[in-house]
Amino acid sequence: MGVMDITNFAHGEYLMLSLYASFWLFEFFHIDPYLSVLLVIPLMFLLGLLTEKFLIRPTIGKPMFIHIFVTLGLSVILQNLALLLWSGNFRTIQVPFATHTINFGDISISTPRLIIFMVTLTVAYLIHLFLNYTWMGKAIRATSQNRNSAQLMGININRVFMVTFALGTACLGIAGPLLMPIYYVYPTIGFQFVLVAFVAVVMGGLGSVKGAVLASMLIGIIETLSGYFLDPAMKQAIYFLLFILVLIFKPSGIFGEEGKVV
Amino acid sequence: MLEKIINNKVKIIAFLIFVIAPSLLSKDDFYAGILFQTLLWAGMSGTWNLLGGYAGQFSLGHAAFFGIGAYTSSLLASGLHLTPWLGMLAGASLSAMVGVILGAICFRLRGHFFSLATLAFGQIVYIIALSWRSVTNGSEGVLIMSSPGWSEMAFNSKMAYVYLALIYMLIVVGVSFYLDRSRLGYFLVAYRENDEAARAIGVNTFLARVIVSGISAFLMAAGGTLYAQYMYYIDPDSVLSIALSVQAPLIAIVGGLGGALGPVFGSFLILPMTQMLRAWLGTSFSGLHLIIYGVILIVVLLLIPEGIFPKLTEYLKKRTEKENSKC
Numbered sequence: 001m002g003v004m005d006i007t008n009f010a011h012g013e014y015l016m017l018s019l020y021a022s023f024w025l026f027e028f029f030h031i032d033p034y035l036s037v038l039l040v041i042p043l044m045f046l047l048g049l050l051t052e053k054f055l056i057r058p059t060i061g062k063p064m065f066i067h068i069f070v071t072l073g074l075s076v077i078l079q080n081l082a083l084l085l086w087s088g089n090f091r092t093i094q095v096p097f098a099t100h101t102i103n104f105g106d107i108s109i110s111t112p113r114l115i116i117f118m119v120t121l122t123v124a125y126l127i128h129l130f131l132n133y134t135w136m137g138k139a140i141r142a143t144s145q146n147r148n149s150a151q152l153m154g155i156n157i158n159r160v161f162m163v164t165f166a167l168g169t170a171c172l173g174i175a176g177p178l179l180m181p182i183y184y185v186y187p188t189i190g191f192q193f194v195l196v197a198f199v200a201v202v203m204g205g206l207g208s209v210k211g212a213v214l215a216s217m218l219i220g221i222i223e224t225l226s227g228y229f230l231d232p233a234m235k236q237a238i239y240f241l242l243f244i245l246v247l248i249f250k251p252s253g254i255f256g257e258e259g260k261v262v
Numbered sequence: 263m264l265e266k267i268i269n270n271k272v273k274i275i276a277f278l279i280f281v282i283a284p285s286l287l288s289k290d291d292f293y294a295g296i297l298f299q300t301l302l303w304a305g306m307s308g309t310w311n312l313l314g315g316y317a318g319q320f321s322l323g324h325a326a327f328f329g330i331g332a333y334t335s336s337l338l339a340s341g342l343h344l345t346p347w348l349g350m351l352a353g354a355s356l357s358a359m360v361g362v363i364l365g366a367i368c369f370r371l372r373g374h375f376f377s378l379a380t381l382a383f384g385q386i387v388y389i390i391a392l393s394w395r396s397v398t399n400g401s402e403g404v405l406i407m408s409s410p411g412w413s414e415m416a417f418n419s420k421m422a423y424v425y426l427a428l429i430y431m432l433i434v435v436g437v438s439f440y441l442d443r444s445r446l447g448y449f450l451v452a453y454r455e456n457d458e459a460a461r462a463i464g465v466n467t468f469l470a471r472v473i474v475s476g477i478s479a480f481l482m483a484a485g486g487t488l489y490a491q492y493m494y495y496i497d498p499d500s501v502l503s504i505a506l507s508v509q510a511p512l513i514a515i516v517g518g519l520g521g522a523l524g525p526v527f528g529s530f531l532i533l534p535m536t537q538m539l540r541a542w543l544g545t546s547f548s549g550l551h552l553i554i555y556g557v558i559l560i561v562v563l564l565l566i567p568e569g570i571f572p573k574l575t576e577y578l579k580k581r582t583e584k585e586n587s588k589c
Contacts, residue, residue: 007374058564064373065320069515070563072322072508077556080549187549191504195385198378237389240382247371247379 006056009071011197012190013078014169018044018176019185020086026093026180033093033177034115041173048169052162060161075190082187090184112181119178121213123171128209140164199243294420296537298492301427302485304529307513308434308522309481314511315520316441317471318454319369322377322507323384324482329391329502330357331483332490336404337397339414346408346415350487354480361479365472381507388502403497406490415491423492430488431526434481438522446470451520482510505552512555516562518569527571532558 018040025036055074059067100111131137142150143160151157183189200219204211219239226238306328314320334356335349344352368379391398398404408414417423441447449470452460460467490496517528536551543550566573 007378055560055564062567063318065314065318065515065519066563066567068320068374068377069511070560073512073556073559073563075556076505076508076559077553080552080556083549084553195382199382202375202378234389234393237386237393240386240389243382244367244379247375248367 006060006067007071007198008056008165008168009068009194010051010075010078010190011168011172012192012194013075013082014044014047014190015172015175015193016082016185016187016190017047017078018172019180019183019189020082020176021173022177022180023091023093023185026095033095033180037174037177040177041170044173044176045166045170048166049162051169052165056165057158057161079187079190086187088187090186092184093180095181110182112178116178119174123174124209124213127167127171131209136160136163195240199239202243203246291420292541294424296534298420298424298427299537300529300533301424301431302488302492303509303513303533304526305427305431305434306482306485307510307517307525307529308431308438309478309485310510311514311519311521311525312438312441312474312478312481313471315514315524316447316450316454317474319471319475320374320377320511321380321478322504322511323364323380323382323387324478324510325502325504325506326384326387327357327361327479327482328486328489328506329387329496329498330360330479331486332496332501333391333398333404333486334483335487336406336490336496339406339408340404345413346487346491347413350415350484353487354483357483357486358476358480362472362476364479365475369468369471369475381504384502384504384507388498388504391498391502398498401497401499403495403500404490406494406496415487416494423488426488430485435522435526437477437481441474442522446473450474454520509555512559514569516558516570518571518573521572524569524571527574528569531570 021040021043022033022036025031025039026033031039051074055070056067059070101108102111102114103109129137131141139150139155139160140163142153142155143157147157150160196216196219200212200216203218204213204215222239222242223235226235306324310321310324331350331353334353335346338344338349338352339346364380364383368376368383371379392400394400406416408416410416410418415426441450449460449465449467452465453467453471457467486501489501493500513528513532514525515528516532517526518524532555536554539554540551562570
């Protein structure tokens with residue numbers, strides 16, 4: 001979002017597809033979700049490449065509304081395709097370790113959730129390294145700062161866009177299988193996640209990986225606390241409100257660098 | 263030149279009347295239902311177009327206004343036995359107020375961030391309707407029980423609703439025509455095309471957008487009341503879902519943004535087809551009509567981003583010009 005100046009409203013649906021992919025791999029081939037990550041990541045990367053090439057590329061440089069509604073249309077299509085093919089039933093997989101916990105003294109932590117936490121931090125760190133220390137990562141950052149100058153420096157921005165977009169969907173390829181043991185999958189699940197992701201990205205400051213991670217933790221804390229003190233149903237409303245407030249009063253994000261304004 | 267453009271518009275309106283008239287004559291409830299939906303959506307996407315088309319501010323939270331209208335009139339009717347006509351006015355006024363406040367807060371955001379903020383706002387209203395059980399009944403929804411009659415805005419015949427929806431659509435089209443040729447409308451277009459330039463010559467684009475946000479919210483809420491009276495039942499998913507917020511712009515974009523007749527055209531193009539598909543395919547292919555929505559949207563956006571209606575009028579204009587030059 002920060003790099004391409006594009007909001008992919010179908011991002012949540014890619015997570016849905018990734019969840020279904022690991023679900024079906026488990027159902028048909030009995031592949032453990034922690035193993036199916038290795039299959040789902042390249043699958044999602046490929047899907048990202050194709051989407052970028054055929055749907056996002058034609059919208060770049062055109063008025064803003066075109067990419068918003070192309071991705072919204074894509075989201076509607078994917079949701080209903082999933083409904084048509086796989087029905088609206090909530091599906092989940094039964095694995096023995098889903099309810100496994102690790103105890104640290106008085107605190108017990110669900111193992112799958114701990115794994116998600118560790119993997120997320122690792123992936124975020126890897127992305128951080130990639131963006132700062134590889135040629136492609138630097139090209140991505142240059143493009144996000146100034147598209148035209150980057151192009152003048154000989155960066156193939158089409159390629160940058162393609163890689164960026166596909167990396168985004170590949171990350172969902174990691175998230176899907178990891179979430180599968182502890183979540184249900186159904187056609188509209190993506191929407192729940194994607195709004196939170198937007199909130200985190202904007203709060204953390206666009207294009208900042210560190211900010212997004214910190215903001216996500218903040219959202220988690222807010223969500224848990226407001227669920228504790230208020231009606232649990234209202235907790236989502238709280239961070240949407242927070243989202244609007246951040247957009248308006250601190251558009252560079254709470255953890256973002258100054259000067260990078262929405 | 264101008265006469266010809268008007269002439270073409272007349273042609274298209276005549277065509278629309280030609281489409282509507284037979285179904286008005288047939289008293290079949292099924293077609294009356296489709297016609298009601300078509301006219302209502304023509305009006306609703308028209309109200310979205312006031313802000314999205316003219317000012318280029320793409321709200322993704324218009325379901326919130328629709329829901330506020332539907333809920334206000336229904337709750338007033340069931341709780342205080344207030345006639346839905348006054349309920350409609352109350353809901354629309356409340357919605358207009360919310361629209362003005364939301365506009366005042368969110369209009370400093372640009373492009374997709376405005377869309378995201380309105381999307382979040384729509385979700386907030388949805389969650390409130392879902393969890394404020396003591397007032398809204400939560401997910402159980404509100405049942406509207408009224409004996410048929412003008413004062414209750416409840417009718418036995420579906421045709422009465424069709425006429426109400428037709429009036430609603432005509433009001434929205436009227437407001438759009440007004441924007442087409444008023445200062446307010448020009449201010450919006452000025453903002454859309456070049457905000458800095460508009461402000462430099464002293465146009466208060468912010469105020470113009472806030473006013474139109476109020477008008478748009480007002481009209482959208484009125485549509486909500488109509489829908490509630492037609493269905494006799496509302497719940498958060500039927501009047502506040504994100505799908506509504508997406509469908510309104512979808513119709514306007516396919517038809518053509520920033521004109522009075524684009525959304526009407528879009529609605530007549532999309533609604534009858536998808537409604538019939540839905541009825542014919544039944545529940546075995548649930549969701550197929552929405553897939554078709556999505557495909558139409560993407561194809562139109564990538565191939566004819568200005569919308570079908572402007573393209574069509576352009577084509578008709580060229581053809582008449584050719585015919586004239588031949589003579």
